[in-house]
Amino acid sequence: MVTDIEDIARPLHPAAVMGLLPARPRLLALGEPTHGEETLLGVRNDVFCRLVEEEGYRTIAIESDCLKGLVVDDWVTSGTGPLDEVMEHGFSHPDLGLGASAANRELVRWMREFNDGRPTSEQLRFAGFDGPLEITHAASPRQALTALHGRLAALVDTDLLPCTAQTLDRLLGPDDRWTDPAAMTDPSRSTGRSAEAGRLRLIADELAALLDARTPQLIAATSRDDWERARLYGRTATGLLRYHHAMADGSAARMTRLCALRDAMMADNLLALAARGPVLVHAHNAHLQRWKSSMRMWQGPVEWWSAGALVSARLGEEYAVLATAVGTLRHRGVEAPPPDTVEGLLYALPRDRCLFDASRLAASLADPRPAARVSSWFGYAPLDPAHLAAHDGIVFVRDVTRG
Structure with missing residues (x-):
């Protein structure tokens, strides 16, 4: 069986990736099975650099706050x-060390060097596509709301706005009322269903509708980039x-709603970025897969449709996903995989990193189906053997070492 698998292994380079796909994707997703590992971020950097040089890619989107990402893009x-x-x-x-990562720093530095002296139309762009959501809390809507209000106030008649800047500030109140970490597990601590929050939801909706209605005016007065940022x-x-609003929900469906809303925000941001196309997207495998994501939380198991599933439903063949699997993360206590798992079978190959056609790999392992690997570390999610063929490709990295 190892010989059969080795026959379908390919070097990890753009030509091999594109050879797996029926059409050039607008969004090419590269997943990772864990966060914060420099080895995997280095693989991402290598893939993006080659896509830029060989396939004309100009945008990378990572699993980080979409508003903070504007700082990097600028x-x-x-x-x-x-x-x-x-x-x-x-x-x-910050718990994952994204800003402190040497690989992330190298990516940003390389993008700046590439852009130096190039016209705007040829420059590389950076994007975060996650919402402003941390493990412990969600951000205040202040930054997004006031920025949108300010852009519209500078360009349209005052009487078209749903409120003044002063009213907006009063309704928002102190930011710590929104970011209280206790609200993550205690719905009663959330301000999301207060009278002020209800009013702000209507204002946000009206501002977004006004932006859409004035699209030609706004693009002509500023630029398409400014309009995209306002959106x-x-x-x-x-x-x-x-x-x-969902954080203030005391029902049993609360965490299902929160997880689903996060991935829906991710999907909306990815669909907007797809208009630039083509884009390399990098995030956890669970956010990029074409089926439901799941997680066991304090209240029990939670399932929701991933951002990848939502985007795939909209884009079809213009969305492609490569899932990354690893052999070892010894510094995390994850030793060589059992030989009857997908990772174990790939680990038996004499290759440090390679690419597989997911459908062909699934077919070659169909009888008997490999066992599911069980992780000894909570931060690593092995491949699900039942869903191999739902990916376009599998990237295998033999050993992930401490960065």
């Missing part, structure tokens, strides 16, 4: 300010207020 396109500040303020999820503020404001 720097790679302008180079203004110190890189240290960009890394500190341009990435979310991002609108999506984020409405998405955050919807998320805060």
Whole structure:
């Protein structure tokens, strides 16, 4: 069987990736089975650099706050300010060390060097596509709402706005009322169903509708980039207020709603980025797969449709996904995989990293189907043998070492 698998292994380069696909995708997703590993981020960087040089890719989107990502995008396109500040303020999820990552820093630096001296139309772009959501809390909608209101106030008649900036500030109140970590597990601590939050949801909806209705005017007065940024503020404001409303839900469906809303925000951001196309997307496998995601939480198992499933339903063949599998993460206590698992069978090959056609791999392992690998570390999610063929490709990295 190992010989059969080795026959379908390919080097991990753009030509081999494109050879797996029926059409050039607008969104090419590269998943990872765990977060914060420099080895895997280095693989991502290599893939993106080659896609830029060989396939004309110009945008990368990662699983980080979409508003913080604007800081990075501004720097790679302008180079203004110190890189240290960009890394500190341009990435979310500090618990995962995204801003402190050497691989992330190298990616940003390389993008800036590539862009230097190039016309705007040829420059690389950076995007976060996650909502402003941390493990412990959700952000205040202040940044997104006030930015959207300010852009519209500068360009349309005052009487078209649903409220003044002063009213908006009063309704928002102190940011810590929105970001209280206790609200993540205690719905009664959330402000998401207060009278002020209800009013803000209506205001956000009206501002987003006004932005859409004035699209020709706004693009002519500013630029398409400014209009796209305003739309991002609108999506984020409405998405955050919807998320805060769900945080105040005391029913058993609360965590299902929250997980689903997060991936829906991700999907909306990816669909907007697809208009730039083509885009390399990098995130956890669970967010990019074409089927439901699942997680066991304190209240029991939770299932929801992943961002990849939502995007795939809209884009069809213009969405492609490569899932990454690994052999070992010894610094995390994950040793060589059992030989009867997918990872174990791939680990037996004499290759450090390679690419497989997912359908052909699934067919070669169909009888008997491999066992599911069980992770000894909660932060790593092995492949599900039952869903191999739902990917376009499988990237295998033999050993993930400490960064």
